[in-house]
Amino acid sequence: MSNKIKPSILPGFMELLPNEQLIFNDIASKVTGVYEQNGFLPMDTPVIEKEEILLAKSAGETEKQVYRIDNKDRKQVLRFDLTVPFSRFAAQYMGELTFPFKRYQLGKVYRGERNQKGRYREFYQCDVDIVGNGSLSIKNDAFVISMASKALKKIGLKTYKFQISNRKILTGILEGLKVQNMQEVMTLIDKYDKITEEQFLSDLNKFVGEDNAKTIDKVIKISGSSSEVIEGLKNIDVKNEMLDTGIEEVEEVIKYLKLFGVEDNEYAINLKIIRGLDYYTGTVFETLLIGNESYGSICSGGRYDNLAQNYTTSVLPGVGMSIGMTRLFFVLKEIGFIDKYQSSLNDKYLIIPIGDTFEYCAYILKKLLEKGKSAEIYFEEGKLKKKLTYANKLNIKYVILVGEDEVNNGEFDIKDMVTGEQKKLKLSSIDLEH
Amino acid sequence: MSNKIKPSILPGFMELLPNEQLIFNDIASKVTGVYEQNGFLPMDTPVIEKEEILLAKSAGETEKQVYRIDNKDRKQVLRFDLTVPFSRFAAQYMGELTFPFKRYQLGKVYRGERNQKGRYREFYQCDVDIVGNGSLSIKNDAFVISMASKALKKIGLKTYKFQISNRKILTGILEGLKVQNMQEVMTLIDKYDKITEEQFLSDLNKFVGEDNAKTIDKVIKISGSSSEVIEGLKNIDVKNEMLDTGIEEVEEVIKYLKLFGVEDNEYAINLKIIRGLDYYTGTVFETLLIGNESYGSICSGGRYDNLAQNYTTSVLPGVGMSIGMTRLFFVLKEIGFIDKYQSSLNDKYLIIPIGDTFEYCAYILKKLLEKGKSAEIYFEEGKLKKKLTYANKLNIKYVILVGEDEVNNGEFDIKDMVTGEQKKLKLSSIDLEH
Numbered sequence A, B: 001m002s003n004k005i006k007p008s009i010l011p012g013f014m015e016l017l018p019n020e021q022l023i024f025n026d027i028a029s030k031v032t033g034v035y036e037q038n039g040f041l042p043m044d045t046p047v048i049e050k051e052e053i054l055l056a057k058s059a060g061e062t063e064k065q066v067y068r069i070d071n072k073d074r075k076q077v078l079r080f081d082l083t084v085p086f087s088r089f090a091a092q093y094m095g096e097l098t099f100p101f102k103r104y105q106l107g108k109v110y111r112g113e114r115n116q117k118g119r120y121r122e123f124y125q126c127d128v129d130i131v132g133n134g135s136l137s138i139k140n141d142a143f144v145i146s147m148a149s150k151a152l153k154k155i156g157l158k159t160y161k162f163q164i165s166n167r168k169i170l171t172g173i174l175e176g177l178k179v180q181n182m183q184e185v186m187t188l189i190d191k192y193d194k195i196t197e198e199q200f201l202s203d204l205n206k207f208v209g210e211d212n213a214k215t216i217d218k219v220i221k222i223s224g225s226s227s228e229v230i231e232g233l234k235n236i237d238v239k240n241e242m243l244d245t246g247i248e249e250v251e252e253v254i255k256y257l258k259l260f261g262v263e264d265n266e267y268a269i270n271l272k273i274i275r276g277l278d279y280y281t282g283t284v285f286e287t288l289l290i291g292n293e294s295y296g297s298i299c300s301g302g303r304y305d306n307l308a309q310n311y312t313t314s315v316l317p318g319v320g321m322s323i324g325m326t327r328l329f330f331v332l333k334e335i336g337f338i339d340k341y342q343s344s345l346n347d348k349y350l351i352i353p354i355g356d357t358f359e360y361c362a363y364i365l366k367k368l369l370e371k372g373k374s375a376e377i378y379f380e381e382g383k384l385k386k387k388l389t390y391a392n393k394l395n396i397k398y399v400i401l402v403g404e405d406e407v408n409n410g411e412f413d414i415k416d417m418v419t420g421e422q423k424k425l426k427l428s429s430i431d432l433e434h
Helices: A018-037 A061-065 A083-092 A139-154 A167-176 A182-190 A197-208 A210-220 A226-234 A241-259 A325-334 A358-370 A384-393 A404-409 A427-431 B018-037 B061-065 B083-092 B139-154 B167-176 B182-190 B197-208 B210-220 B226-234 B241-259 B325-334 B358-370 B384-393 B404-409 B427-431
Strands: A048-050 A076-078 A101-110 A122-131 A160-166 A267-269 A283-289 A299-304 A318-324 A348-353 A374-377 A398-402 A411-416 A422-426 B048-050 B076-078 B101-110 B122-131 B160-166 B267-269 B283-289 B299-304 B318-324 B348-353 B374-377 B398-402 B411-416 B422-426
Touching: A018 A101, A018 A122, A018 A139, A018 A325, A018 B374, A083 A101, A083 A122, A083 A318, A122 A139, A122 A325, A139 A160, A139 A241, A139 A283, A139 A299, A139 A318, A160 A167, A160 A241, A167 A182, A167 A210, A167 A241, A182 A197, A182 A210, A197 A210, A226 A241, A226 A267, A241 A267, A241 A283, A241 B358, A318 A325, A348 A358, A348 A384, A358 A374, A358 A398, A358 A427, A358 B241, A374 B018, A384 A398, A398 A404, A404 A411, A411 A427, A422 A427, B018 B101, B018 B122, B018 B139, B018 B325, B083 B101, B083 B122, B083 B318, B122 B139, B122 B325, B139 B160, B139 B241, B139 B283, B139 B299, B139 B318, B160 B167, B160 B241, B167 B182, B167 B210, B167 B241, B182 B197, B182 B210, B197 B210, B226 B241, B226 B267, B241 B267, B241 B283, B318 B325, B348 B358, B348 B384, B358 B374, B358 B398, B358 B427, B384 B398, B398 B404, B404 B411, B411 B427, B422 B427
Parallel strands: A160 A267, A348 A374, A348 A398, B160 B267, B348 B374, B348 B398
Antiparallel strands: A048 A076, A101 A122, A122 A318, A160 A283, A283 A299, A299 A318, A398 A411, A411 A422, B048 B076, B101 B122, B122 B318, B160 B283, B283 B299, B299 B318, B398 B411, B411 B422
């Protein structure tokens, strides 16, 4: 190994072996398939963009984590999410897009995060967003959540629960209570799950005084069915217009969720949900895995009043959500879901020539491919056992064996690698299902 | 627009509007679909890798074009092709892979090329490679070319012609002629199409003397059907073992191409084909568009004796090829292919509620989706004309109109936006084809 370089990748990057990559791709194509079927258009933007575009809005933590290209002439950075490029895209091509513009995007994004288990510096996000020109119906908020529901159902995941809120509710309450340091209180509620109850209450008292703290604490702890939570909210003794709008919007979202096929047991109203990013202005939601809540949200999003304000004076309200596909895959591995994953992949065939039968094998291959099957011929010399091992390792279900006797009799042997069953078939039967 | 940043992307990056992106994605999924059906496994590697890995082999021009990450602690670069990461991958996971290892990979690569029309700094490549552990049958060479044939046929492209050669032929001839400055001669032949005949002959004379120049010039100009070219080669008065092997290999490749369904008119043997990259050792091929040869090769590849020699002492011979998808899309646009492209996409439906009929529309949507149709409801308020324009711009074929009368009668109106034909159907007919 003297002058050889040890093959390795950078820390914090995910790389999969083929069997897992097949599952990753199958999951990704199911998710994007759902979005496409529901009218979302594909979008693809450069991984590298101008720094002044991607960092137009000073991004605090993000700015520290951004990957920069080493180039003296022009400041270029790697995208750290798909939302900022989308907002640039919407503003740039506004005249050529048809609104409401519904897009999905699957792509890699980059963040120089501290290296830790389950956190990646390069990861796939899969986003959907709907953006209107001037206005956008609240139905879209429910529709976007229903996309998350359909996507997760499609991949066979059942143990999730959407946590839905609307920022106008808490903002309205705080406005109604004439709380001055609203941002501070929102940040505190945002980290409710990460601190102790005692710490939370003590900070809240400090920020807003005892009376207001009691009211706020009561609000965020309202729980139960959606109608119970809405009922509870209506009974809170705070009068504020934004609060009323927030409650109305949640009611509308709940109503349309049902029409879009999202069942009652798939979601809860959770008034503690804020979503740190400050561009959300209405509906917000996260998605917890039941029994595995500690992994955090696997899918989240919400409504923003004005997507592209850094690039255009036009008002483009939108609603969207994002699944961190790389992180989702990691979590699904951790909880054992990937091991049991039912892939939608085709059964595969391996054709093994024994002796001088290659031409006959090529004919069988052609026939199988014409039928839409996945099939290949084993080309190399070697022991039959090695070839069967190849089939086993690659999860190939059917092995077709062709010796010279089979060619002379117009037949082939087919072995089911799962059941071990082997039978001899006529060549003409290749057009039938096995 | 006072404090607005003009939305734009960096020069040399391709970005598509939705209608073209749909076609790009359709082409890409047809190509990868062919590879998957034929037993290639998906692979995905990081876009950023360690510099010492990607530039293990001093890469001349490439090295100047590489994108580097601005990071003091560790030298990191963006991948400039998918072959080097593949060789690193094969060496790194050799113990866990099943050989022959057949992989495909679709991904973006980066080269800081001079900005010019049709040349991109970020572009998709789609590669297939087959790598063996120790040895690899020549059948794979033909198989890889047959993949290019199937992929191009699948997207409906008919005007291509593979230009096939084998490096052993020219190397053998030059060895047989005892030419010393072999590299110089190969480089000259490689640029045959870019210089004048006169310049070529004058340089060749200078490099190898008049007699040898005559022989070499005669060899590279042998043309005709594959059997005529092979016949012509056998009549060349040079005796060399490598030359004989080269001729044999080409004959084998031709034989198997036929078995893998590649027709005679899809390829020609072209002894001027070298492929600049020096890791090719046997079969080499390029792909020209008939009538549009000036765009250069749209798909090329070949055989290499040892893929991963920078990272392992194991010998991993392979054969592969690459389609530059971004460049291909550019060329297909230029020659008018994209305008006439027959997409394999589903017909789409747009459901337009008129009056208070949303719930009924949601039911129709559910039914269409269950049938596997692509469908969406138009959510926003507005004039019918605007909604029909939305359908037209998005190439939505069927518009379903639901007013209150239709709800009362259990019906809906359906309009074919291509023919203009409109009819009234019973709700129960939604389960039938239109």
